[in-house]
Amino acid sequence: MANEPWLDDDEQKAWRNFLLMRRTLETHLTRHLQREFGLSASDFEILVNLSESETGRMRAYELGAATQWEKSRMSHHLTRMEKRGLIRKEACESRYPEIVLTDEGLAAIKACAPIHAGRVRELFVDVLGKDRMVALGEASAEVVDAVEKHERTSCSPEVRGFC
Amino acid sequence: MANEPWLDDDEQKAWRNFLLMRRTLETHLTRHLQREFGLSASDFEILVNLSESETGRMRAYELGAATQWEKSRMSHHLTRMEKRGLIRKEACESRYPEIVLTDEGLAAIKACAPIHAGRVRELFVDVLGKDRMVALGEASAEVVDAVEKHERTSCSPEVRGFC
DNA sequence: CCGATGGGGTTGACACATCAACCTAACGAG
């Protein structure tokens, strides 16, 4: 019906393969995480960040910086995770609560992380091989830079309505 | 706290760059689509598929095959899109309704697709350059194959509970 | 001292995705 070639054939093909790949891969990984360990991808991301910190405790905004989530998403998700016993919000001297990893949360991440990492190695690292993997990492960084530059220039301040 | 190196440094770096890239890129693209045209990424995907068909009408399961969505997601989303006038479900001789692109839906996709494609070109195609883009497309296909093979072997039939 | 500003965080409403359960018609084997 709409027969304009919005991208040319090579571009189409690469772009759509990329989209399909990331969806296939992420669907696969998160489904396993969910079924085997009852953790969503979001849960996993928070637990990874907390478990990699020295003390297992971080402020919400640190987690926000690490994950790039919006603060409201963070707030919602942390309250859900607290309800499930994976983390705890703990008051401390500085006005804002600290997010601390509970024993249960630590056990969960320790149980699932090696298995998850194994899948990433099998389906991503090993399939690409070292060279292509490194190249993809660098290319990814360039794309991120381009997006960030584009965001700063084309829609710098408060853009509402359209850009 | 948890100090096992689940992936080695190079692997970590490449994998996390990749995750960051795909999130940054997709967040950027979908946010613009939403703000400028009131379309979600899901809306866009359906509209693209319909508009690329000869007649602008497809069965739900064809859309499912094209998008890889679960059927319930498809059903929910199509009813929402119908409510907004982007598509219409039309009874036909074969037991199942056809999904048809409305004039409004066609206008929406024609308006936003070139702009969206321009952003993809600017932030993905041009940043990578032809060679790396083609290579990424091929690598993506390999990853998809690996995941599909893995799905067939390691959790073949109806796997519930765990795998 | 006061009011404006801004950062960190919460909340509510809504859009969306996923899962399980269900409905219906078309089969295919007995």
Added chain:
DNA sequence: CTCGTTAGGTTGATGTGTCAACCCCATCGG
């Protein structure tokens, strides 16, 4: 014919993400 099975589709409950509005306190210019 009939009874299971399967494919296409719908539904409802629940978990999740996003937006806009708000709260609180710290800070800073006047």
